[in-house]
Amino acid sequence: MPTSPASAPAASAPSSAQASTRLGDFTTDRRVVLLMALAIPVGLASVAAAWALLRLISLCTNLAYHGRFSFADLPITAGALGWGSVFIPVAGCLIIGLMARFGSEKIRGHGIPEAMEAILIGKSRIQPKVAILKPVSSAVSIGTGGPFGAEGPIIMTGGAIGSLLAQTIHLDDAERKTLLVAGAAAGMTAIFATPLAAVLLAVELLLFEWKPRSFLPVAMAALVAAATRAFALDAGPVFAYAGALSFTPWHLVACAAVGVLAGLGSGVLTTLVYAAEDLFEKLPLHWMWWPAIGGLAIGIGGLIDPAALGVGYDNIRHLLAGDLAFQAVLLLLVVKVAIWSIALGSGTSGGVLAPLLIFGGALGALATPWLPQADAGFWALLGMAAMMGGTMRAPLTATLFTVELTGDMGALLPVLAACVFAYGVTVLLLKRSILTEKIARRGHHISREYHVDPFDLVRVSAIMTQAVDTLPDTATVGQAVAHFTTLQPVHTSYPVVDAQGVVVGEVTRADSLAWALNAQDDSRTLAQMLVGREQVIGYPDELASRIADRMALSGVGRVPIVDRATGRLLGIVGRKDLFRSRARRLRDETARTAYFRRAA
Numbered sequence: 001m002p003t004s005p006a007s008a009p010a011a012s013a014p015s016s017a018q019a020s021t022r023l024g025d026f027t028t029d030r031r032v033v034l035l036m037a038l039a040i041p042v043g044l045a046s047v048a049a050a051w052a053l054l055r056l057i058s059l060c061t062n063l064a065y066h067g068r069f070s071f072a073d074l075p076i077t078a079g080a081l082g083w084g085s086v087f088i089p090v091a092g093c094l095i096i097g098l099m100a101r102f103g104s105e106k107i108r109g110h111g112i113p114e115a116m117e118a119i120l121i122g123k124s125r126i127q128p129k130v131a132i133l134k135p136v137s138s139a140v141s142i143g144t145g146g147p148f149g150a151e152g153p154i155i156m157t158g159g160a161i162g163s164l165l166a167q168t169i170h171l172d173d174a175e176r177k178t179l180l181v182a183g184a185a186a187g188m189t190a191i192f193a194t195p196l197a198a199v200l201l202a203v204e205l206l207l208f209e210w211k212p213r214s215f216l217p218v219a220m221a222a223l224v225a226a227a228t229r230a231f232a233l234d235a236g237p238v239f240a241y242a243g244a245l246s247f248t249p250w251h252l253v254a255c256a257a258v259g260v261l262a263g264l265g266s267g268v269l270t271t272l273v274y275a276a277e278d279l280f281e282k283l284p285l286h287w288m289w290w291p292a293i294g295g296l297a298i299g300i301g302g303l304i305d306p307a308a309l310g311v312g313y314d315n316i317r318h319l320l321a322g323d324l325a326f327q328a329v330l331l332l333l334v335v336k337v338a339i340w341s342i343a344l345g346s347g348t349s350g351g352v353l354a355p356l357l358i359f360g361g362a363l364g365a366l367a368t369p370w371l372p373q374a375d376a377g378f379w380a381l382l383g384m385a386a387m388m389g390g391t392m393r394a395p396l397t398a399t400l401f402t403v404e405l406t407g408d409m410g411a412l413l414p415v416l417a418a419c420v421f422a423y424g425v426t427v428l429l430l431k432r433s434i435l436t437e438k439i440a441r442r443g444h445h446i447s448r449e450y451h452v453d454p455f456d457l458v459r460v461s462a463i464m465t466q467a468v469d470t471l472p473d474t475a476t477v478g479q480a481v482a483h484f485t486t487l488q489p490v491h492t493s494y495p496v497v498d499a500q501g502v503v504v505g506e507v508t509r510a511d512s513l514a515w516a517l518n519a520q521d522d523s524r525t526l527a528q529m530l531v532g533r534e535q536v537i538g539y540p541d542e543l544a545s546r547i548a549d550r551m552a553l554s555g556v557g558r559v560p561i562v563d564r565a566t567g568r569l570l571g572i573v574g575r576k577d578l579f580r581s582r583a584r585r586l587r588d589e590t591a592r593t594a595y596f597r598r599a600a
Contacts, residue, residue: 028212035178035217042165042179043186043224046158050190051232053135053154060143061310064088076145076302076310085145086299089309092144093295093348096137100347101288106130107137108347112152112392113438115159115184115206121444124163124176131160137349145298145309147340148350151191155351158187162221178214181206182221189225193236197401198222204394205435210450237407239313241320243375247413254371255382255417261367262360262386262418263425269337269359269391270434274441276345287347294346301339308336312358316384319361320406322376326366333362352434353388360387381411382418390422393433393448454585455545455578460538463581464561464571471507471526473498477515478522484512495560495569496526502567503537503560505530537562540570544581547573 055071062070065088100108107130118126138153162183166176184206185198192198202218203210229236245251280290302309307328315332318324324332340355364383371379381402389398398419403412426433436446471480471494484490493508504527515522515529538547538559547559558574 026212028216031175032213032216035175035182035213036220038165038169038179039162039182039186039217039221040224042158042162042183043189043221044228045161045165046154046183046186046221047190047225047228047232049135049157049161050150050154050187050229053139053150053157054191054233056135056139057143057150057311060092060139064092064144075314076306083303085302086296089145089295089298089302090292091295092140092146093291093298093343093346094289095140096348097288097291099133099137099140100291100349101286103133104130107133107349109349109438112155112205112352113435115156115180116435116446117439117442117444118159118163119177119180119206119208123173124180125167126160126163126180128160128164131157131164134160134349138351141349142311144295145302146295146343146348146350147298147301147308147310147312147336147355148343148348148352149311149354150351151188151353152351153349154187154191155184158183158185158190162186174213177207178217181214182218185218186221186225189222190229190233192238192401192405193226193229193233194401194404195222195226197397197404198225200397200400201394204397205392208450237405239316239320239405241377241381241406241408242410243320243378243381243408244410245372245374245378245414251372251414252417255414256421258364258367258371258379258382259386259390259418259421259423260425261363262383263390263422263429265359265363265387266390266422266426266434267429269341269356270430270432270437272337272341273344273434274437276342277347278345280346290346291343291348294343294348297342298339301335305331305335307332308339311354312336313354315358316354316361319358319365319380319384320377322365322368322380324365326369329362329365333359333366336362352391356388356391357384360384363387378411378414381406381408382414385415386418386422389419390426391434393423393426393435395419395423453545454582455548456543458544458581459540460542460544460547460561460573461540461571463544463577464540464573465577466571468495468560468569468572470495470497470569472496473504473525473527473530475526476522477524477526477529480507480526481512481516481522484509485516491558493556493558495572496530497569498527500566501569503535503562503569505533505535506556506558506560508556538573539564544573544578548578551575551578 058071058073061076062068062072062074065076066074104127106114118124135153135157138150142148142150159180160183162179163176166179181202185202188198188201189195199219199222207214283290298309307315336355336358360383361380364380368379385398385402388401389395392398399416402415403409432440439446469491473496493506495503496505496507497503507526536550536554536556536559538550538561540561550559551557558572560569561571561573562568563570
């Protein structure tokens with residue numbers, strides 16, 4: 001038999017002084033200092049891993065194409081080897097297939113999707129053997145002619161370093177993720193000398209949040225890598241360039257055109273890669289043999305255009321210098337796209353970033369005759385940035401990456417324009433990016449849209465129901481059981497209050513069913529039955545998100561809201577109240593209203 005106490009006055013909003021002691025802009029605590037300290041060795045180790053990877057690539061290249069044991073950075077000269085060079089990539093990819101089959105299947109792919117998958121569903125735990133096999137397999141792949149970049153493997157390797165360190169310490173999943181991403185950002189910084197872009201890559205692609213607890217350690221690792229890479233690698237920028245363009249409205253249109261072209265190209269590239277993967281899936285062969293078939297395509301492509309083999313950093317320099325003939329650029333683009341998409345679809349190991357720069361640069365160079373006058377290689381530069389921003393769905397990362405990579409701050413606005421339009425095209429045309437499509441094909445959904453939880457923007461006092469049906473603490477168990485078993489509609493739970501309206505507990509339908517089986521409890525009062533039971537309550541000045549978390553952890557569906565000082569019942573928040581708040585946000589995003597309209 002429910003009773004309705006005198007209607008409690010609406011909870012007044014707490015003073016600003018009270019609120020400031022409980023709530024703040026961020027939830028980060030002092031553990032972030034520990035994570036920042038741990039990010040320092042992660043950054044140092046990632047630089048060492050990057051140095052080792054580049055030396056290993058050079059060694060594999062020299063062994064495969066020059067027949068010498070050397071770490072010198074010599075170019076691939078497959079054309080001079082004749083038809084025999086076709087089988088060099090085949091042998092290298094066969095080794096990768098064996099490593100994946102008998103070592104770890106996680107070394108297949110281009111690194112970033114694997115890092116994302118480890119973060120989302122693997123509790124940010126990467127096995128030690130992956131940290132070793134991934135860079136080795138990538139070095140074999142690239143060193144034997146694979147048309148890939150070194151950034152994907154080093155992102156995975158740096159992430160593995162951070163994850164392995166985190167697994168030796170008592171950290172939660174979020175902290176382990178932070179160190180994994182810190183290693184990935186440090187690895188990218190070590191390869192390209194782009195710390196700002198590496199941090200943005202972490203935010204746009206890997207962290208799946210924007211919080212100081214993750215941003216600060218990631219930035220620390222990138223800064224450490226940037227400060228120490230000069231001792232192991234050449235000082236940046238990696239592809240120095242100083243081209244310029246007068247940024248006028250007409251040039252903005254041209255930049256937009258390059259962005260749209262690159263966005264369409266991104267769609268073509270993504271389609272080709274996964275079409276090749278689908279074809280390999282239909283082969284009546286174990287996946288271990290697929291990379292060897294991809295290696296055969298690489299070898300044939302190398303006969304047609306040796307420049308398409310390997311990382312291709314020299315191609316990027318030539319495109320920026322504008323010293324490649326139209327026919328040479330076209331041949332490079334066609335051959336590299338063909339062998340890259342086939343090889344990547346076969347499941348071999350290697351990164352996508354450097355190839356994307358070449359593809360975008362080639363498109364920009366091919367379009368140069370129809371674009372406004374600019375310094376040599378400038379439109380190739382914009383094509384590189386736009387292709388990266390559109391294909392990876394990371395326009396801010398691509399913008400800063402291009403500026404840091406070239407050291408050309410004057411290109412910032414044109415590059416941003418091209419990246420924005422490329423991003424817009426791919427977002428509208430493609431449901432998934434080249435990175436997330438692989439994860440989606442494994443049955444996992446990724447959302448790349450980040451927003452503030454609406455429950456973090458509203459206080460409990462704004463959503464709670466103030467007219468609350470309650471049960472008195474003097475009611476007997478028999479009366480409570482009778483109430484829950486009536487034919488009249490009842491709630492799933494009721495707050496139990498004393499004579500002063502103070503909440504002493506909550507009784508649920510499940511309680512009544514349990515009590516109904518024990519007739520000896522019929523005469524006991526609810527106050528007696530609730531002694532020692534933990535209460536789940538809330539306060540009117542709390543955020544709705546706190547109540548939602550409390551519901552999730554305790555399994556209750558209704559939380560009494562009480563006065564902090566007296567404990568008196570002020571209202572109640574149920575699931576429907578939370579849903580009502582969420583529905584309001586959905587209406588705000590979908591209901592379209594014109595407030596200023598000309599009268600008919």
